[in-house]
Structure formats: structure tokens, C-alpha cells
Amino acid sequence: MRDTIVDTKVIKDAVWMACRAPSLHNSQPWRWVAEGSAVALFIDADKAPKYTDTSGREALISCGAVLDHFRVAMAAAGWVANVDRFPNPNNHRHLASIDFSPMDFVTDGHRQRAEAILSRRTDRLPFAAPPDWKSVEEKLRGSVDSSAARLDVIAENHRRELAEASQLTESLRLYDSSYHAELIGWTTDFGLSEGIPRSSLVSAAESDRVDVGRNFPVTNNPERRRDVDEDHSKIVVLSIYDETHDSVLRCGEALSAVLLDATMAGLATCTLTHITEVPASREIVAALIGRTTVPQILVRVGLAPRIEDVHPPTPRRPIDEVFEVRSEDR
Numbered sequence: 001m002r003d004t005i006v007d008t009k010v011i012k013d014a015v016w017m018a019c020r021a022p023s024l025h026n027s028q029p030w031r032w033v034a035e036g037s038a039v040a041l042f043i044d045a046d047k048a049p050k051y052t053d054t055s056g057r058e059a060l061i062s063c064g065a066v067l068d069h070f071r072v073a074m075a076a077a078g079w080v081a082n083v084d085r086f087p088n089p090n091n092h093r094h095l096a097s098i099d100f101s102p103m104d105f106v107t108d109g110h111r112q113r114a115e116a117i118l119s120r121r122t123d124r125l126p127f128a129a130p131p132d133w134k135s136v137e138e139k140l141r142g143s144v145d146s147s148a149a150r151l152d153v154i155a156e157n158h159r160r161e162l163a164e165a166s167q168l169t170e171s172l173r174l175y176d177s178s179y180h181a182e183l184i185g186w187t188t189d190f191g192l193s194e195g196i197p198r199s200s201l202v203s204a205a206e207s208d209r210v211d212v213g214r215n216f217p218v219t220n221n222p223e224r225r226r227d228v229d230e231d232h233s234k235i236v237v238l239s240i241y242d243e244t245h246d247s248v249l250r251c252g253e254a255l256s257a258v259l260l261d262a263t264m265a266g267l268a269t270c271t272l273t274h275i276t277e278v279p280a281s282r283e284i285v286a287a288l289i290g291r292t293t294v295p296q297i298l299v300r301v302g303l304a305p306r307i308e309d310v311h312p313p314t315p316r317r318p319i320d321e322v323f324e325v326r327s328e329d330r
């Protein structure tokens with residue numbers, strides 16, 4: 001570890017920004033501890049939705065996303081974050097230790113990427129087709145570390161099979177009362193700092209125009225984005241070569257990179273995992289991308305034509321609940 005000391009306030013501000021990262025049901029299953037010249041990221045498994053994410057895989061993906069967001073936030077503040085993943089073989093909850101070196105120059109690109117953290121939302125409404133997809137796809141491919149995760153785009157002629165896989169997931173869970181109770185628990189507006197607020201969910205009519213969304217409890221707001229008759233998004237799949245903790249964490253980092261690049265390209269995104277939570281539908285996705293890797297996450301990417309449709313940001317836990325400063329002489 002290098003011993004450059006970064007002001008704790010800079011780290012705390014970057015953690016605050018990083019915590020805008022997406023997480024399953026906005027569960028935010030992470031904890032940060034700053035100590036001396038480093039900061040450590042831990043998974044907070046108690047916060048993870050257990051019936052949706054039975055293996056804890058998605059909690060780890062969420063932590064990968066917050067880790068990459070943190071790196072982006074620190075870069076905008078002029079620091080390179082050096083990440084050591086799983087530094088303690090006896091503690092798998094300790095996901096990363098991070099120390100810092102000064103960056104030569106903060107570019108507009110670094111600043112815009114951090115701004116994308118603040119403007120990104122999970123948008124569950126239908127999207128118009130993304131313009132100039134070829135160059136966007138190239139950008140997304142470039143942002144994913146190919147040794148960590150593979151990026152595929154579902155071919156248009158496979159879209160129906162994917163929609164069927166999505167329906168299969170929902171029908172296999174029709175009688176899974178623990179899953180449905182959990183979903184209701186995370187989507188009830190209780191005015192707190194976690195979970196998905198009603199304003200981020202969709203009505204029955206809106207969800208009818210999206211063929212591959214997770215079935216959340218529906219809202220009864222007036223129908224939005226009526227000019228988009230059905231979802232014309234491209235669907236990106238992130239998959240991994242093996243299911244080690246390290247690979248799953250890195251896949252979350254790749255998710256962050258894809259979402260931020262799409263946001264910087266002016267596109268809307270929606271992360272989807274219901275299809276990969278159930279083995280039968282996950283197997284269908286695996287077949288669609290060639291069966292050599294294990295699908296983890298799908299992302300709808302498209303154009304949200306009217307900016308006024310964008311809902312307010314989802315809440316987050318207060319920073320002092322997730323960030324702690326420890327003195328070195330404890």
C-alpha cells in the first residue's frame with residue numbers, strides 16, 4: 001500500500017457520490033471504513049434481499065457497482081484509486097482495500113463521468129431505439145474489462161425468446177410468496193432511505209409496453225411516454241467466465257461502466273436481473289449468448305425522448321450510516 005494521505009472529507013464526498021450506484025431493490029448492501037491512508041469496502045449482507053437474490057450474487061454485483069462509482073468519483077477529485085480486491089482471505093465480506101495516488105490532470109472526461117453518476121436513473125418506461133447504436137455498442141464494449149466480463153447484445157431476432165424467458169421467470173414465481181412479500185416490502189413508500197419509491201415504478205399500461213421488465217407492484221399514475229408504442233431498446237447482457245466472488249464483484253464494476261457510458265451518450269438504462277435469478281430462464285439467456293459464459297445482468301439501453309418524464313432520484317441511506325472513519329491507534 002502506498003502511503004499518500006487523502007483528506008478524509010475528499011474520501012467521504014466520493015463515497016457519498018459512489019453510493020448513487022444502483023443496487024438490487026435499492027438495498028445498498030455496502031459499508032465503507034476509512035482508516036489512515038486507505039478506505040475499505042465491506043458487503044453488508046444483512047441488507048440484501050434474500051428471497052430475490054437467494055445466493056447473494058446480486059448483493060456482490062451491487063458492491064462492484066459502488067466500487068467502480070467510487071473510482072470515478074475519486075478520479076474527478078484528482079485521485080487514482082488503487083484497488084486491492086478481497087485483501088483478507090479470512091474475511092470474504094471485506095471486498096476491497098483502496099489507497100490513492102495523485103492524478104496528473106483531471107480531464108473533462110473524468111468530470112463528465114462523475115456527473116453521469118448523478119444524472120443516471122433506472123428508467124422502467126419503454127425506450128425509443130438508441131440512435132447510432134453501432135458506435136455506442138463499441139464504446140460499451142471498450143468500457144468493459146474483457147478479462148472480467150463479457151458483453152453481448154441480444155440480436156433482434158432473439159428478442160421474442162427473451163421476452164418469453166422473462167414471462168417464464170414470472171410464472172415460475174407465481175406462488176413464491178416469500179419473493180412477492182419481499183418485493184412489496186422493498187417497493188412500499190415508507191419515506192425512508194432505501195427501497196424503490198412509487199415514482200420510479202410503472203403503471204400496468206406502461207409495463208405492458210415493455211416486454212422484458214420485472215413485474216413490480218404497479219402504480220396508478222397517468223400514463224407516461226405515450227409516444228413510444230413499445231420498447232425499442234437494445235439489450236446488453238453481461239456474463240462471466242466463472243462464478244467466483246472476484247468475478248461477480250468485477251461484473252458489478254462492469255455494470256457501472258456500462259451504465260455510466262450509456263448515460264454519457266445521452267441514453268437511458270434499466271438494469272434487469274429477474275431473468276437470471278431463476279435457473280430455467282437464465283439457461284435461455286445463456287443459450288442466446290452462446291453458452292460459454294454465465295449470464296449475470298441484462299441492461300436495456302435506449303432513448304428516453306422526453307426529459308420531463310425522468311423521475312426524481314431514488315433515496316439513499318445517510319452517509320454516516322454507511323461510512324465510518326476509524327482512527328489508526330484503535
Ligand SMILES: Cc1cc2nc3c(=O)[nH]c(=O)nc-3n(C[C@H](O)[C@H](O)[C@H](O)COP(=O)(O)O)c2cc1C
Nearest residue numbers: 022023024025026058121122214271272273274314
Ligand atoms: C444487481 C442489480 C439488480 C437489479 N435488478 C433490477 C431488476 O430486475 N429490475 C429493475 O427494474 N431494476 C433492477 N435494478 C435497479 C435497481 O432497482 C435500482 O438501481 C435501485 O432501485 C436504485 O435506483 P436508481 O438506479 O434509479 O438509482 C437492479 C440493480 C442492480 C444493481
